[in-house]
Amino acid sequence: MALDALAFQMINGLASASGLFFVAAGLSIIFGVTRIVNMAHGAFYMLGLYLAVTLADRLPGPLGYWGGLLLAALAVGLLGAAVEVLLLRRIYHVPELYQLVATFALALILNDAALWLWGPEDLLGPRAPGLKGSVELIGRRLPEYDVFLAFAGPAVLLALHLLMKRTRFGRTVRAATQDREMVAALGINEALLFTAVFALGAFLAGLGGALQTAREPANLNLDLAVLGDAFVVVVIGGMGSIPGAYLAAVLVALVKALCIALGTVEIAGLAFNMSKLTLVAEFLVMALVLVLRPQGLFGRPQAAAARAAASEAPLRPMGGTGRALALAALAVALAVPALATVWAYAPVLALDMLIAVTFAASLHLLMGPGGMASFGHAAYFGLGAYGTALAATGLGLPTLPAFAVGILAAGAGALLFGWFCVRLEGVYLAMLTLAFAQIVWSVVFQWEEVTGGSNGLIGIWPDWPFDSRAGLYLAALAVTVAGLYLIRRLIFAPFGHALRAGRDARMRAEASGIDVARIRWLAFTASGMLAGAAGGLYAFAKGSISPETLAVGRSIDALVMVLLGGLASPAGPVLGAGAFTLLQDTVMRETDYWRALLGALILALVLLFPGGIAGGLSRLFAGGRADG
Amino acid sequence: MTAPPVLSVGNLAKAYGGVHALDGVSFDVHAGELLALIGPNGAGKSTCFNVVNGQIRPDAGTVRLEGRDITGLPPRAIARLGVGRTFQIAAVFGSLTVLANVETALLASRGASFGLWRPQDGQARGEALDLLAQTGLAALADRPATGLAYGDVKRLELAIAIAGSPRLLLMDEPTAGMGTHERLALIGLVRRLAAARSLAVLFTEHSMDVVFGHATRVIVLARGRVIADGSVEEIRADPQVRAVYLGRSAATGERGS
Structure with a gap:
């Protein structure tokens, strides 16, 4: 050097x-x-x-x-x-x-x-x-x-x-x-x-x-x-500390400078282009600081956060009405391929909806029962999509194994990032998830040899019997139903109770012997794998993917779907994802300014309807149960 | 008493800067005993309490649970070894029903919190209902924990704390924020439960009516040291205690600080 x-x-x-x-x-x-x-x-x-x-x-x-x-x-x-x-x-x-x-x-x-x-x-x-x-x-x-x-x-x-x-x-x-x-x-x-x-x-x-x-x-x-x-810098330097922010900014910049100046180095016979590792270096610095000093270099330790939100109503197992509605929805979903003859666009729209439902439900598991707001859930969606796509095109794996690779890739990412994230709470956690997602996006964007860079990957087609529109749609329906069922099992099992207990009163849960960090870690990983499944479906549905697949916008879409549906109900993400996809496919497609529209929708939700659709419905049927 | 102590604290020391919050504190708590830890503000009660429950690591000294060294273990590990606790501001799981609160604690104490498939409902129902009956909450089993009156929240927290059949119960200001009648009812309940389960109870308390009406034994801390350790009568008569502590308010007064 x-x-x-x-x-x-x-x-x-x-x-x-x-x-x-x-x-x-x-x-x-x-x-x-x-x-x-x-x-x-x-x-x-x-x-x-x-x-x-x-x-x-x-x-x-x-x-x-x-x-x-x-x-x-x-x-x-x-x-x-x-x-x-x-x-x-x-x-x-x-x-x-x-x-x-x-x-x-x-x-x-x-x-x-x-x-x-x-x-x-x-x-x-x-x-x-x-x-x-x-x-x-x-x-x-x-x-x-x-x-x-x-x-x-x-x-x-x-x-x-x-x-x-x-x-x-x-x-x-x-x-x-x-x-x-x-x-x-x-x-x-x-x-x-x-x-x-x-x-x-x-x-x-x-x-x-x-x-x-x-x-x-x-x-x-x-x-x-x-x-x-800036989030990376604030997490490293410690929230609230101005000298910490400067030191962290310099630290990150110097580590990057060192990587670029080193250029290509040979380690054990392998050539590493260090200048491409700047993002990984940034991540490593942050990881190291978080492990050694979770509050950042100059930050004060976080007080055990009391939950700001008012406690939600207890979740109850589905009653007769809920079951009937769920079965009716399933019947309608099964009938969609038959609709194609009268309304050709129906299966396309319905497939988009299924992917959105799986994605939103995965985030809801994390945000609702888990109490962890992720602003970077697109990372796991994207890892699933890229994992599936690379396995299918690069390795030439058949559809199902490729799909499994995608889920595992997302799970591995969630396992790694989750380990850090579950150590933080509230806004710190949100910042860290967003920072991780930015890092994954940048890696995908820059690693052209593997990911195709900004061009992405093309020609990701499923094989028989998923190569027909109806075949892929029904497979996606099966994945979605399985995902929703799995989430329900998790939520009502001791695991889900422990997860909610840790969200409601962390110290109380720890004092009862619940290892809140590990419970959350598992929830994070499960949520990441489900998001990966949604990403895998997306890759097969579109046939091509690009870094846009895992850009921040997608994380925000998922957040909006969850909030639109209502955070307090397991049925929320289903309603929210359905409504959002419909909105996106109709209104937002018509304008160049869909971001502003989305922003206005979010503000309206936050300021006027914080309960979302599910909250509104359960208020409508006052006295009825706040679940699905 | 011939049985070995449930909790044995030896020579605990903890300093913050130059201030000795704990300076060689030693005491034992035996099964069935209600030991009150009292002292003026800044005497080291909270520090002592938090060292025992694992929130603070002491500079020196040991904490033994039935002979086993638990010094410096994290709170949840201490909980799993048989120590229940309640908080000064009662904490329960607001989004769960009263019954599910206790069931969740029961399953956690069995190490079953990672059960991913079988619904929790029914896995510990009988035992949980039993605990609710013992704490007088049976009628509220299906209510959300959020809407409970504060006295009921306190009792629910107590049910959660004893759900794992702990050997030792730690209570940080158990009657803080309650009226006189409720206060005595709660400590009476604790006393009955401790006797029935031969549970050792260590509690900090500001209300002298609770301490002198219900504690089996009292330890007085002042400036990080134990200045008196004895029965209620002995403590009441102790001139040193009267000087540093009770002297500032009548022995039967409402609050000692």
Whole structure:
């Protein structure tokens, strides 16, 4: 390894660490005071970059560039204040999960707003006046702008430190972070504090984005990419710690820089291209920190989380009506292939629905009885799809064994990631699941030799008797029914009771001898395998898959299906997935702005119908049972 | 007493920074005994209690359960070895029925929580109903645990805590947040259950009427040390106890802190 290459990569790494640090610091400050993990924080970063590119181009003179950057960051800060007043104030008292989902909905809406304003093409900003050149360092030429950015991070860290230690505002923020009730009792204007803090956090994210103007083009994928990275940084550094965020951002950046600088190395006769291992390295750093210090480098240990949601009604075994409805639904599902003669699209739509039902039911097992909100369930769907596809096309396995390989691949992924996830709770768990999903997506995207990269895999067709539309549909129906039955058995078995007990009162469950972490680990793995089954069906149903199969959007689809159906009922995911697929195939197909539509739907759900369809139905039949 | 103690705590020490929360604490708890751990705030009661139940690892000293060293084991391992506990703010499984709460605890104590297929209903029903009868909850068996009155929640938690037939029951402020009448009824129930099951009970308590009306034996902690260990009468008469603790309120007063 050449020293100059390492130095070059390190400066480059520190430059990107600065941007990441701004986002993570904003995320941390907002969480500290409001206890909300802002899923729209990546969108603020993205908007900062888009605005800066636009403004830096339009504003005249040498001050135009820097003025544009600052204006862009300020505009994002203002937007943050508006968001706090209009949206967040309505959700401070709803359960954590709904807060996460609502801010995610906001991210979707902001993404479509960017699409509407700036179009789908990447936008490249002007270069920074005064910093267009490069400096020489040990024989290599480094862009001046990167050097500037590498120093911008510590400068903002220092500024934030002074703000927090020396100003009245900073003291209030720190006090609120430690004890919110006390601050309220002291007569501090809480509403104003929350708005200011959210504006500051948004401003930091906007600044982080704006400063990238001369470095990278603005594009619509940045929001989620940055959000995933920021979560990794926050998990490593410790939620709520600003120095922790900086240290973690630098640590991740340096490990990546080291990997790239090492290039291809030979270990035991095998050549490894280390530069492709940057994502794995990031994961390993996070894994190591989580094992040694679950609260992150500078974080304080998590208090055993009390469950924020109101307790749901006990689940009862299906009564006569429930059985009759389930049988009727099954009869209708069996009759679908016969419908094809009158309505050719019916089997296609019904197959999509079955896949969605299996996927949503797998997530519901985790989120409902398990109490673990996964924001990255698409990872297991995708592992199932890619596992099945590779086994069928690459290894040439017959349909059923290939399908089994897919399920096992998803199970293996869930077993590995689940081990880390079940050690965390609430928002930490949600962040980690999303970060893992981002990592899986990136690996699939980059590992072209195996996964086909962005082109994906094609020609995944099932063999007889699944090669006909009816054959595949009936097989999918069998898988779905088996999956739902399996989940029901699990939920009503001692395992399901122990799982719910751990969700309702973790300490109480441990004190009764229940190993909550292991129970959750098994639930995580089972849920991952079921999601993998859905992914395998998807691969055969579509015939081709791409990284889009496991993109964050799919995780969010599953979340929406579960919430739409209703979290408290096992029938919820079935209803939710059915309704969502119908909606997606009809309304959303008609518009370019389906993300915004989806976001609006989510907000409506969170703000107006938190019980979902199943909750609404059971309220309708008041006194009836809240199950299916 | 000739039988070996159920719980034997020897020379426990735990310091936070320079403060000695526990400084050489030793005591035994025998079967059938209700041992009250009292002391002014900051005396080390909670630390001592949490060392015994496994939430805190001591700097030095041992915790033995029927002769077996359990020092530093995690809470669920200690639970599986025969230690039940209740929390200061009663915790039950809100989304389960009263009956299922007890059944779940029963199956957990048998190591059957990983049963994946056979429905839980019926696997421990008889035993669970029996426990509900003993704690006066039989009529509420099918009710969701969420809607219970606080006194019933306390009794349900007690039923959960003794579901695994533990040898030792740890109760952290068992009557906190209850009215006088309910308080005495609950501790009376604990006393009857302990006698019937020859259960050793260790509890921390602030209510002096509960301590002096029902404890078999009392240990007084002050500044991390045991300053008195004896029967209710002995403790009442102990001049040192009166000085550091009871002196601040009448021996029959409501609260000692």
